[in-house]
Amino acid sequence: xxxxxxxxxxxxxxxxxxxxxxxxxxxxxxxxxxxxxxxxxxxxxxxxxxxxxxxxxxxxxxxxxxxxxxxxxxxxxxxxxxxxxxxxxxxxxxxxxxxxxxxxxxxxxxxxxxxxxxxxxxxxxxxxxxxxxxxxxxxxxxxxxxxxxxxxxxxxxxxxxxx
Amino acid sequence: xxxxxxxxxxxxxxxxxxxxxxxxxxxxxxxxxxxxxxxxxxxxxxxxxxxxxxxxxxxxxxxxxxxxxxxxxxxxxxxxxxxxxxxxxxxxxxxxxxxxxxxxxxxxxxxxxxxxxxxxxxxxxxxxxxxxxxxxxxxxxxxxxxxxxxxxxxxxxxxxxxxxxxxxxxxxx
Numbered sequence: 001x002x003x004x005x006x007x008x009x010x011x012x013x014x015x016x017x018x019x020x021x022x023x024x025x026x027x028x029x030x031x032x033x034x035x036x037x038x039x040x041x042x043x044x045x046x047x048x049x050x051x052x053x054x055x056x057x058x059x060x061x062x063x064x065x066x067x068x069x070x071x072x073x074x075x076x077x078x079x080x081x082x083x084x085x086x087x088x089x090x091x092x093x094x095x096x097x098x099x100x101x102x103x104x105x106x107x108x109x110x111x112x113x114x115x116x117x118x119x120x121x122x123x124x125x126x127x128x129x130x131x132x133x134x135x136x137x138x139x140x141x142x143x144x145x146x147x148x149x150x151x152x153x154x155x156x157x158x159x160x161x162x163x
Numbered sequence: 164x165x166x167x168x169x170x171x172x173x174x175x176x177x178x179x180x181x182x183x184x185x186x187x188x189x190x191x192x193x194x195x196x197x198x199x200x201x202x203x204x205x206x207x208x209x210x211x212x213x214x215x216x217x218x219x220x221x222x223x224x225x226x227x228x229x230x231x232x233x234x235x236x237x238x239x240x241x242x243x244x245x246x247x248x249x250x251x252x253x254x255x256x257x258x259x260x261x262x263x264x265x266x267x268x269x270x271x272x273x274x275x276x277x278x279x280x281x282x283x284x285x286x287x288x289x290x291x292x293x294x295x296x297x298x299x300x301x302x303x304x305x306x307x308x309x310x311x312x313x314x315x316x317x318x319x320x321x322x323x324x325x326x327x328x329x330x331x332x333x334x335x336x
Contacts, residue, residue, distance in 0.1 A: 003234050022328055057166045064170055065234055068241035075248045080325045083334050085290055087318040093300055093309040094318070100306035106291065107284075113335045116281045119258040128262060135271035138262070146262050153253035153263075155185055157193055 003058055006045075007065040014041040014070060029126070030081055031074060038070040082122070085115050165218060169231045172214045173239040180207025180243055184250065196254055204243050211239050257281060 017037050027033035042063065049059065092109055093101060101109070120136070123129045128146065129136045184203025191199060215228055215235070252259050261281065265272050291307075294300040301310040309315070322332045 001230055001233070004230075007234070019328065026329065055166070057170055060167075060170045061234060064173065065238045065241075068173075068238050068245065071245045072241045075245060077328075079321060080328060081334070084321070085287070086294065087314060087321055088333065089290070089294065090299060090309070090314040091318045091322060093307060094312075094315050097309060100303065100308040102306050106307055107287075110283070110287045113333070114283055116257060116261070116277070116283050116286065118334060120261060120277065123258060123262055123265075129265050132271070135273050136265045136277065137271040138266040146259065146266070149249065149253045149259055150263050150266070152250070156188055156253070 002054070003061045003065065006054075006062050007069065010041055010045055010062070010066050011069050011073075014038045015073070017041065031078065034074050034077060035070075038066075038074070042066055042070075082118070083113065083115070085110070085113070088113060168214070168218045169235060172211055172218075172231075173235045173242060175214060176207040176211035176235075176239050177242045177246065178207075179210040180204055181246055183207065184246075196251075200247050200250065204247075207239065207243060211235060257286075 014037060017040075018034060021027065021033070021037065045062075046059075054062070089106070089109070092106075096105075120129075124131060124136075127139055130139050131137075180203045182203075183206035184199050187202045188196065188199035215231060261277060264277070264280065291300070295302055295307075298310045299314060301308045325332050
């Protein structure tokens with residue numbers, strides 16, 4: 001029970017800190033800042049263990065549970081940060097409930113939301129690619145995270161195209 | 164070993180989940196991604212339950228077992244959620260696909276090439292078609308109406324949280 005409650009308190013503290021920081025000022029790199037805040041909370045808790053010790057397996061259990069919950073939140077946060085084309089369209093259709101939307105209105109709505117350009121801009125903003133004379137290049141060896149995703153993709157074999 | 168088992172169990176269950184998902188997906192020749200994810204999750208969940216039975220976390224087994232599951236079930240679910248999103252990124256994320264394309268070419272990729280491969284209008288047509296086919300949107304007299312409302316509560320939650328955290332509902336605002 002101590003593991004469950006400790007993790008819950010730590011996770012809520014991280015969420016509280018996240019909301020507080022975001023209300024003060026939106027950070028430039030959302031995901032990185034969020035990961036740092038979660039790590040900071042865990043680190044501070046580990047420091048307090050010198051005063052209120054716990055057994056090593058319990059500490060490891062709290063760390064595992066807390067890290068998995070934090071990663072869950074960080075992943076879910078990316079859905080808040082970037083718009084989902086499907087959900088945006090559904091929301092728009094819901095708002096236009098009785099009247100519906102003509103094909104021209106749908107296309108105008110989507111034209112105002114260039115999702116591919118936005119993803120490309122996000123890659124540039126995160127320093128993963130750079131633009132030079134109208135061409136895009138991967139920066140350095142690329143992010144470890146992206147390389148791991150690409151390596152993992154190969155385990156599946158070829159995949160279908162689609163958005 | 165016994166005292167470490169509660170920590171090892173969700174990781175071992177995740178390993179079963181990942182392996183199971185890859186095997187199932189490959190056996191289905193790269194089709195039914197979501198079904199393979201669900202099957203992997205069930206396999207891992209079964210492994211977690213078996214692991215708890217084989218090596219109960221304490222002498223007072225029922226109580227200790229329940230307490231360990233109170234942490235390990237959500238912990239396994241959280242790890243599986245992370246894995247699903249990780250695997251899904253490689254499957255459907257436009258960002259990852261564009262990055263893969265750019266990283267594969269030392270001479271870079273032009274904007275025109277990206278626009279050709281990831282044509283906004285074409286992607287949107289595909290998405291619109293999928294929504295109509297799934298009944299989420301209904302095309303009537305040349306106008307699109309909301310059909311099934313299953314995505315509406317999800318959209319409400321997501322856009323509500325966006326407003327709360329980011330102070331806006333769209334990245335394009």
